[in-house]
Amino acid sequence: MAMMPHLPAYLHPNRQQLLVWCKYCDRYHRHRAPITGAPRIAHCPTNGDSPYCRTGYKLDDAGPASPDMVRAADRQEIKPEGRLW
Numbered sequence: 001m002a003m004m005p006h007l008p009a010y011l012h013p014n015r016q017q018l019l020v021w022c023k024y025c026d027r028y029h030r031h032r033a034p035i036t037g038a039p040r041i042a043h044c045p046t047n048g049d050s051p052y053c054r055t056g057y058k059l060d061d062a063g064p065a066s067p068d069m070v071r072a073a074d075r076q077e078i079k080p081e082g083r084l085w
């Protein structure tokens with residue numbers, strides 16, 4: 001059984017969303033704030049090969065997102081996999 005990964009989560013200035021960098025998708029995933037101890041379902045495309053799809057992940061508070069991160073995340077297409085969050 002794979003260990004559940006922990007990923008740093010950065011609070012978007014809208015304070016509703018957390019930005020989590022996904023090294024498999026090479027993009028930010030968005031999750032609802034606030035951070036809880038509960039595992040999150042990975043927002044990787046389900047037809048991809050991301051191991052996060054199998055395990056999900058937990059979020060570690062990494063503080064506020066930097067302006068560069070917010071710009072990069074807001075430039076992304078919203079949801080290649082068809083989900084808002």
Ligand SMILES: [Zn+2]
Binds near residue numbers: 045
């Ligand atoms: Zn992903």
